[in-house]
Amino acid sequence: MFDKVFARQFLAAWPRAEGTDEIDRIAKSPTSIWAVVPRYGRFLFTLVMMFKPRRILEVGMANGVSCAYIAKAQLSYLQQDGAHVIIDPFQSTQWHNAGRAMLERLGLDRNIEVIEDCSIHAIPNLEKQGQRFDLAFIDGNHCLDYTLADVLASDRVLCIGGLIVLDDSRAFGVRMAVPYLDRYRVNLTRIRFDNWLVHWWREHISGRRRMTVYQKNSEDVRGAPGT
Numbered sequence: 088m089f090d091k092v093f094a095r096q097f098l099a100a101w102p103r104a105e106g107t108d109e110i111d112r113i114a115k116s117p118t119s120i121w122a123v124v125p126r127y128g129r130f131l132f133t134l135v136m137m138f139k140p141r142r143i144l145e146v147g148m149a150n151g152v153s154c155a156y157i158a159k160a161q162l163s164y165l166q167q168d169g170a171h172v173i174i175d176p177f178q179s180t181q182w183h184n185a186g187r188a189m190l191e192r193l194g195l196d197r198n199i200e201v202i203e204d205c206s207i208h209a210i211p212n213l214e215k216q217g218q219r220f221d222l223a224f225i226d227g228n229h230c231l232d233y234t235l236a237d238v239l240a241s242d243r244v245l246c247i248g249g250l251i252v253l254d255d256s257r258a259f260g261v262r263m264a265v266p267y268l269d270r271y272r273v274n275l276t277r278i279r280f281d282n283w284l285v286h287w288w289r290e291h292i293s294g295r296r297r298m299t300v301y302q303k304n305s306e307d308v309r310g311a312p313g314t
């Protein structure tokens with residue numbers, strides 16, 4: 088489980104992430120619309136490097152910038168037998184396969200599978216196929232109901248101990264979802280990377296983009312008979 092020591096090691100490693108220069112340059116380019124910024128791309132990169140998930144689920148591909156940070160980290164410790172399933176209903180239509188093309192160009196497409204469907208359909212299909220994941224990165228439709236639906240569906244395919252990472256905690260839907268998840272999703276433990284003061288400042292005062300991370304501590308049993 089994620090503990091204080093791991094969080095401290097993570098905070099020390101994040102600013103020193105190396106090997107992402109080319110992706111940072113792409114992330115900064117004006118054509119990379121809606122993409123994660125390099126600071127949070129390296130956040131994802133560091134999280135994957137340290138946590139070493141074997142099977143990764145990602146919602147929202149666009150130009151493929153977050154996918155590239157994740158794939159680059161995963162390929163550094165897992166050349167084969169890894170999985171990186173990316174869901175985006177608009178990859179070949181609105182995005183003209185830009186994400187797929189970039190991963191191919193960077194040689195990061197080895198473990199990639201792209202599903203062109205809405206996450207609310209695609210993730211339950213993965214669940215029915217018996218697929219399980221160690222990390223889910225959610226950056227699709229940021230409306231409140233879609234965000235909660237993505238967390239609900241991702242939690243159902245996540246192994247215990249796995250991480251759910253929500254992008255852009257400033258977006259209205261994500262901002263509304265986080266207090267609900269904190270309070271009512273008791274099987275998801277929020278990982279606070281800072282001491283309470285810095286955390287409070289980041290949450291309430293700083294308007295900067297940031298990511299929110301939960302770790303699954305048990306199965307969700309709400310609604311089951313006897314609970």
Ligand SMILES: C[S@@+](CC[C@H](N)C(=O)[O-])C[C@H]1O[C@@H](n2cnc3c(N)ncnc32)[C@H](O)[C@@H]1O
Nearest residue numbers: 121122123147149152153177205206226227228
């Ligand atoms: C903010 S962008 C993702 C950016 C990407 N993570 C990156 O860093 O480059 C949001 C993406 O979600 C996709 N999207 C919108 N609705 C979706 C849905 N219902 N299911 C999955 N993806 C969705 C959009 O097509 C878009 O590519």
